[in-house]
Amino acid sequence: MATLALVNGKIVTVDERFSVAAAAAIDGDRVTATGTSADILARAGPGTAVVDLRGRTVIPGLIDNHNHFVRAIEHVEVRLEGVRSRADALAALRRGAAALAPGQWLLTLGGWHEEQWTGDRRELTLAELDAVAGGRPAFIQAQYDHAVVNTAWLDAAGAPAGAARTGRIGGGLVALNRAASGFPPPADREAAVRAVMAWYNRLGLTTVFDPGGVGVTEASYATLEAMAARGELTLRVLTTLGDGAGGRGAAHAADLAGRIRRARPFDGGPWYDRIAVGEIYYAAFHWDHQASPPAPSAADIEAAGEILGAAAGAGWPVQTHSVTTSGLDLVFDAYERADRHRPIRPLRWSVTHAEGITAGHLERARRLGITVQLRSQGVIRAGRAAPAPLRLLRDSGLSWGLGTDGTRAAQVSPFVTLGWAVTGRSLGGERTLDEPLTREEALIAHTRSNAYLMFRENDLGSVRPGMLADLLVLDRDYLTVPAAEIGDITPLATMVGGRVVHGSLASLLPCQHGNPVE
Numbered sequence: 209m210a211t212l213a214l215v216n217g218k219i220v221t222v223d224e225r226f227s228v229a230a231a232a233a234i235d236g237d238r239v240t241a242t243g244t245s246a247d248i249l250a251r252a253g254p255g256t257a258v259v260d261l262r263g264r265t266v267i268p269g270l271i272d273n274h275n276h277f278v279r280a281i282e283h284v285e286v287r288l289e290g291v292r293s294r295a296d297a298l299a300a301l302r303r304g305a306a307a308l309a310p311g312q313w314l315l316t317l318g319g320w321h322e323e324q325w326t327g328d329r330r331e332l333t334l335a336e337l338d339a340v341a342g343g344r345p346a347f348i349q350a351q352y353d354h355a356v357v358n359t360a361w362l363d364a365a366g367a368p369a370g371a372a373r374t375g376r377i378g379g380g381l382v383a384l385n386r387a388a389s390g391f392p393p394p395a396d397r398e399a400a401v402r403a404v405m406a407w408y409n410r411l412g413l414t415t416v417f418d419p420g421g422v423g424v425t426e427a428s429y430a431t432l433e434a435m436a437a438r439g440e441l442t443l444r445v446l447t448t449l450g451d452g453a454g455g456r457g458a459a460h461a462a463d464l465a466g467r468i469r470r471a472r473p474f475d476g477g478p479w480y481d482r483i484a485v486g487e488i489y490y491a492a493f494h495w496d497h498q499a500s501p502p503a504p505s506a507a508d509i510e511a512a513g514e515i516l517g518a519a520a521g522a523g524w525p526v527q528t529h530s531v532t533t534s535g536l537d538l539v540f541d542a543y544e545r546a547d548r549h550r551p552i553r554p555l556r557w558s559v560t561h562a563e564g565i566t567a568g569h570l571e572r573a574r575r576l577g578i579t580v581q582l583r584s585q586g587v588i589r590a591g592r593a594a595p596a597p598l599r600l601l602r603d604s605g606l607s608w609g610l611g612t613d614g615t616r617a618a619q620v621s622p623f624v625t626l627g628w629a630v631t632g633r634s635l636g637g638e639r640t641l642d643e644p645l646t647r648e649e650a651l652i653a654h655t656r657s658n659a660y661l662m663f664r665e666n667d668l669g670s671v672r673p674g675m676l677a678d679l680l681v682l683d684r685d686y687l688t689v690p691a692a693e694i695g696d697i698t699p700l701a702t703m704v705g706g707r708v709v710h711g712s713l714a715s716l717l718p719c720q721h722g723n724p725v726e
């Protein structure tokens with residue numbers, strides 16, 4: 209007997225045939241059947257809650273294959289995700305500042321850029337932030353491009369050279385992350401985790417892969433791990449063994465290789481698990497990661513190879529941050545050397561971002577069984593970076609999926625990513641993809657494909673018997689709504705493991721058992 213029956217809907221299962229069913233049965237945390245409403249009602253008993261979907265569309269919970277979730281819990285932020293005008297941004301900051309607890313700073317740490325606005329796209333100014341911040345120090349960061357601060361921030365934090373006059377602070381990932389590390393942390397870290405999970409669940413995210421990153425250490429994950437152990441997560445979080453310090457040198461390589469050999473992947477559970485080494489494991493090897501990098505030396509390449517050899521030997525998946533064609537050349541060379549040590553195909557090693565990937569790389573990737581995590585590069589603005597190579601990957605035969613690279617470099621809404629992939633247009637309306645995907649391709653890339661990249665293809669990514677019941681009931685039909693509206697789709701209910709974590713099924717007018725409303 210099912211605990212829950214969803215009937216009279218349009219359930220886009222994202223199974224191998226992309227089949228659509230009218231109904232699904234859920235028992236506890238798993239889907240037990242899909243089929244016609246009559247099929248599913250036949251499984252209903254006295255203890256079954258029956259929900260009439262009244263034609264609404266259901267899709268699998270969305271999975272972000274590259275989302276720096278843990279950064280979002282380091283500070284309480286007012287976000288400018290998806291805001292479409294200067295006036296709306298200033299209004300959001302004013303509202304956000306007024307709602308902050310006493311002593312909290314007004315912080316926005318990326319995820320947006322002025323170029324996503326229509327109309328006036330000039331950078332925010334010190335005077336504007338003075339006007340909206342209510343006397344609080346304000347630090348409003350646009351992606352990793354620049355930040356604008358106000359007078360109270362300059363008084364509290366001290367002005368970097370040149371900032372006193374303009375309130376503008378220059379960009380760069382390292383400099384802006386270093387600045388953020390000095391801001392006040394949330395008073396209650398668990399409350400911060402709950403708030404960010406609620407935000408993600410509201411957007412339709414049910415699983416994220418958190419790739420660590422510069423400044424992120426194992427201690428950053430302690431709160432999440434403790435909450436997972438108590439069954440308090442509403443978002444599945446998969447993470448990495450990485451290199452938070454951005455280390456370099458033979459001693460660093462030996463240390464990390466030792467940690468890799470001593471640890472085991474996949475020793476967590478369905479809510480929290482460490483599944484890969486990455487995305488940064490040897491600073492100099494990810495040389496397109498920095499603004500003006502020196503190319504890695506022969507010693508650097510050898511040291512990175514030691515880390516990769518340890519990962520192959522100990523059976524660890526590896527995800528490598530790599531963006532440019534020349535950076536990818538080095539990574540494929542190193543992967544081929546590790547593969548001679550021990551075949552890496554079963555470990556699904558991957559390249560992450562990979563905007564500079566070429567047909568030559570794809571051939572090497574096929575031989576090694578390499579997978580690719582793409583990000584919605586170009587969703588916020590056209591920018592100078594290469595667009596995501598969606599069509600190249602789609603036609604490659606490789607396993608690849610879609611993610612965001614939120615929360616600082618990018619926005620985190622999966623529906624905004626899907627809308628961008630289907631229309632090829634940024635939030636501000638510029639064309640940033642020459643050859644967009646079909647809706648079906650984009651949805652597969654944000655669900656089932658990402659489940660495979662995370663070794664969760666038997667649990668996540670589609671609505672079919674045996675899978676965990678992670679799904680979304682949508683306010684609009686993803687498959688038929690005008691393409692320009694895909695980014696605005698909102699889940700009426702988000703379910704993770706059979707439990708409603710956002711919205712409510714009751715709001716969908718549950719019918720009496722055995723008497724569904726047609």
Ligand SMILES: [Zn+2]
Pocket residue numbers: 487529530560561
């Ligand atoms: Zn990265």
